[in-house]
Amino acid sequence: MEAPRSRRVGILGYGQLGQFLAQQLLARGPPLGLTLAWVWARDGASLGGLPPALRLPDLGLLPSTGVDLVVEVAHPCVAQEHGEDILGHADFMLGSPTALADPETERRLREAATRGGHTLYIPRGALWGCGDIARMDQEGTLAALKVTMTKSPQSFRAQGWLRERVAAAVASGTRTVLYEGPLRPLCPLAPNNVNTMAAAAVAAPGLGFDGVTACLVADPSVPDWHVVEVEVTSVGDKGRCLSVTSIRRNPAGPAAVTGSATLGSFWSSLQVTPPFLSWLRPWDRSGFLGL
Incomplete structure (x- = not known):
């Protein structure tokens, strides 16, 4: 053959x-x-x-x-x-x-x-759990998806007004929530840093870029780690629903955009x-x- x-x-x-x-x-x-x-x-x-x-x-x-x-x-x-x-x-x-x-x-x-x-x-x-997210979306059981990414302030390549927030975080030396809200408006502000979030939006088209919640955090206490927390919530009945949270700690060089495991x-x-x-x-x- x-x-x-x-x-x-x-x-x-x-x-x-x-x-x-x-x-x-x-x-x-x-x-x-x-x-x-x-x-x-x-x-x-x-x-x-x-x-x-x-x-x-x-x-x-x-x-x-x-x-x-x-x-x-x-x-x-x-x-x-x-x-x-x-x-x-x-x-x-x-x-x-x-x-x-x-x-x-x-x-x-x-x-x-x-x-x-x-x-x-x-x-x-x-994106950890990508396949599970996609399957839940296809089955219509995915109610909410939130992705929180925490990195050293020096790892961000921010644009527009977000650049000022990153600079303020560097100056303060303290953990700072740079953004929390719908993913779509965040993408052009941090195009190199939130591709994991964008992958989540594509995995779950039922929510998409407008329905996935993004939280971006600058934290000087993690200078050589990229931490990605994914919170998945299913459709439930009478307030009872499946909830899964995963936390991925990815080693990264100082100021690196991409973690080594990626x-x-x-x-x-x-x-x-x-x-x-x-x-x-x-x-x-x-x-x-x-x-």
Whole structure:
């Protein structure tokens, strides 16, 4: 029997996560049927450590590379600007699902996936219990979902008015609740920091970005940890309902945006893309990986 063709993978972004995935693909990918095709970065100079053959200087060259899967681990603006074109030629794993908080971006990416016959994937990242949340949502038993993320103030890459709140937290040296409320308006204010929350909104479309409650906390007492607390509440009868709370403590370098355990989670998700295991929603051609 003929062996299946190796799946060619392109990476968008060459920060901590992009470098880790590139290294894993080069060292461990071939036996798994995965080949690193190229890496692209907004700052092309950051690719200097890669062999020239693995550097993609212009995303306009993507159609000629024969890539099967493109993995974005850069910034939500990359999906907003290039996601439609990518889905016209390859499957797309969106590592910055905060991009989907913009309804127009979500609509364009869904339509592009349908037109191109490709699939938009959302990795679980640091979201613990993702599969259970998705199943409850599908069954109509999910009543509420709250995600609290606590990090060192130096780990936040805040925008707009939230930047001032982070600066105040740094100055005070005390635990500060930066935001608590619906997830959607938070995503553009902390696009690099709340992708776990965005993954929860995609896992539970019955609640979505407007129904998931987000709580973002700056705490100088956890300089090398990212703490994610997920509170799930089911539909109940006469005040009695299922309630589950999980707390994930992820080691992280000082001021790091991504915790160390999340690197392995992304690599796990990458390994289960087709022709391996995937979990799909046929109605919108989107899916979660590595559940």
